[in-house]
Amino acid sequence: MRLRRLIAAATLVAAAGGLAACSNQPSGASGDGKMRVVAAFYPLQYVAERIGGDRVQVTNLVAPGAEPHDLELQPGQAAQLAGADLVVYLHGFQAEVDAAIDEQHNDKAFDVATVEPLADPPAGVESETLKDPHVWLDPVRLATIADKLTDRMVQLDKGHEADFRSHAKALRSDLETLDREYAQGLATCQRHEIVTSHAAFAYLAQRYHLTQIPISGVSPEEEPTPQHLAQVAELAKEKGVTTIFFETLVSPKVAEALAKEVGAKAEVLDPIEGIEQGSTADYLSVMRDNLTKLKPALGCT
Numbered sequence: 001m002r003l004r005r006l007i008a009a010a011t012l013v014a015a016a017g018g019l020a021a022c023s024n025q026p027s028g029a030s031g032d033g034k035m036r037v038v039a040a041f042y043p044l045q046y047v048a049e050r051i052g053g054d055r056v057q058v059t060n061l062v063a064p065g066a067e068p069h070d071l072e073l074q075p076g077q078a079a080q081l082a083g084a085d086l087v088v089y090l091h092g093f094q095a096e097v098d099a100a101i102d103e104q105h106n107d108k109a110f111d112v113a114t115v116e117p118l119a120d121p122p123a124g125v126e127s128e129t130l131k132d133p134h135v136w137l138d139p140v141r142l143a144t145i146a147d148k149l150t151d152r153m154v155q156l157d158k159g160h161e162a163d164f165r166s167h168a169k170a171l172r173s174d175l176e177t178l179d180r181e182y183a184q185g186l187a188t189c190q191r192h193e194i195v196t197s198h199a200a201f202a203y204l205a206q207r208y209h210l211t212q213i214p215i216s217g218v219s220p221e222e223e224p225t226p227q228h229l230a231q232v233a234e235l236a237k238e239k240g241v242t243t244i245f246f247e248t249l250v251s252p253k254v255a256e257a258l259a260k261e262v263g264a265k266a267e268v269l270d271p272i273e274g275i276e277q278g279s280t281a282d283y284l285s286v287m288r289d290n291l292t293k294l295k296p297a298l299g300c301t
């Protein structure tokens with residue numbers, strides 16, 4: 001019901017926006033000439049900002065420090081979606097965003113899942129209904145997504161094609177450097193199993209030949225059953241796991257209890273679903289932090 005009201009409000013605002021567009025304002029631009037981009041969560045904001053530079057105004061639907069899986073659109077956010085020049089989202093990740101865009105028949109939306117179709121959840125994960133959305137944790141896939149997003153942004157603002165292309169080239173170069181650091185850093189390790197608090201690292205694991213052992217499913221809200229927890233503990237002991245990874249935006253309680261049970265330490269591995277309030281970190285720095293944690297945990301030389 002709440003979502004319907006939001007969408008009704010959005011439709012009114014969109015209609016008002018339609019009237020404003022009758023002025024001689026170039027289409028696809030706000031009053032200051034910048035492209036107004038709405039990103040559904042942080043990594044998409046990061047990519048849009050890197051490509052657009054000062055030619056775009058990017059708004060993130062998720063508040064800093066909030067967890068994006070269970071995003072509930074706030075009053076005005078559906079209107080923001082309807083009124084944006086470009087919406088960057090990942091169909092299958094945030095149900096309310098998907099529903100709002102579907103109901104608006106929003107043709108400004110760029111769906112990242114059309115570039116990199118979402119994988120089935122990793123084996124052993126309880127939920128069979130959800131696909132795995134955490135595609136941004138593979139820098140190679142994120143580079144492909146960024147290239148396609150650049151094409152879309154160029155279509156919307158041809159006058160700044162050269163800027164967008166050169167920013168995109170720099171971003172691709174950064175992501176390729178990051179990929180090399182991971183490939184080299186994780187090339188020779190004693191162990192390859194990572195126990196994680198939710199099943200966010202399958203794309204990363206696939207790229208760098210690791211095996212993820214998730215405590216809960218692809219959504220952090222899925223509580224593990226006692227049987228599943230016992231299985232994870234047993235597997236972790238069997239594989240000689242030294243570190244149980246938890247994350248910043250979700251309670252570490254279960255991971256800490258498991259670490260105690262296994263005789264391992266608990267350490268943060270960030271799925272980069274958001275950046276905490278006041279942090280100066282960005283996608284690249286958090287990915288590098290994660291690599292710094294993974295190497296000793298896996299005994300890499």
Ligand SMILES: [Zn+2]
Nearest residue numbers: 200218220271
């Ligand atoms: Zn997640």
